[in-house]
Amino acid sequence: MVCLHATDPSTVYLSALARVEGMQVADLERALYVDRSLVKHLAMRRTLFVLPRDILGAAQVGASDRVAGRERRRLVRDVEAAGLHPDGERWLVESSAQVLAALSDGREATSSQLRIEIPLLQGTIPYAMHKSWGGHAPVGPRVLTTLSAAGHIVRASNDGAWTTSRPRWATMTSWLGAELAPPAEAYGVARLVECWLRAFGPGTLADIKWWLGSTVAAVRRALSDVGAAEVDLGDSRVGYVLPDDLEPAEPVAPWPALLPPLDPTTMGWYEREWYLGPYKPQIFDSTGNGGPTAWWDGRIVGGWRQTDTGDVVLQLLEDVGSDGRDALDAEAARLSSWLNGTRMLPRFPSPLFKG
Secondary structure, X not given: OOOEEOOOHHHHHHHHHOOOOOOOHHHHHHHHHHOOOEEEEEOHHHOEEEEEHHHHHHHHHHXXXXXXXXXXXXXXXXXXXXXXXXXXXXXXXXXXXXXXXXXXXXXXXXXXXXXXXXXXXXXXXXXXXXXXXXXXXXXHXXXXXXXXXXOOEEEEEEOOOOOOOOEEEEEHHHHHOOOOOOOOHHHHHHHXXXXXXXXXXXXXXXXXXXXXXXXXXXXXXXXXXOXXXXXXXXXXXXXXXXXXXXXXXXXXXXXXXXXXXXXXXXXXXXXXXXXXXXXXXXXXXXXXXXXXXXXXXXXXXXXXXXXXXXOEEEEEOOXXXXXXXXXHHHHHHHHHHHHOOOOOOOOOOOHHHHO
């Protein structure tokens, strides 16, 4: 994997569990909060990911800087439109400086603590007032989001359980113990594309552009930089692989998997028909978020959910045969045992999950 989706806090743990035999919550928490070899960071497509520390700099220049620029412009515009501050740019510069000053001694602080300490972080912005779900959102967390996308601060310790997100914020430098020191932008984009091809190739130009949240020109340049080779995907479709990945893959035995919402495999490609089949309406919500999935032999064949007692039950959309059903039943039992009654409620439940 390149990274793990972290918008839904449970996903990080369940995605790791699906790939690491015997993993426990404490193992991942040690990597996140003690060793800090994994870091939560806003990156591609304004999505929160858990990234290995060694590609964090590449993600910063290859994706996060672009996200930070958009977040900054949106925030300035919304603050001025709401009448909170007449000069939104000046307000953002001052409030950001005060956040960094408050965290400069290496401390960690929650969003609520920082809002109390820094009056410039107070106030709300209306959103979607013409909709039933509209309301007013506090402006302080959006300042923190902008600063985090720019690589200045980071989601540090978590005050909640592994199924919740209650981050304490720290400066990136104090959390990592060193400056981030990102590389040149072109190198960062190429590094991300190389990592994607290593994990997901072959893939199309549309796949890589969507995953990276960048432009066709940037992706083409990165493909050239990594020496990617074109391959025939059939139906006149062109895919790309790394130059050392041209040999045919060895066949593997059919395998089962129960993956969480927003798992990186479910979300890895833009063109998904080859593994999703006709099940997009059941698996993905209206904004493109994938729900819990059941896989058999390299394809999505349904989903899964939990009962009120926390037991995992399958929601198959097709007959997978007796071998497939037995294998998936065993996965459901294994996941139920691991969860041990803990209920995982997706932030973006699929239509199938909502049933």
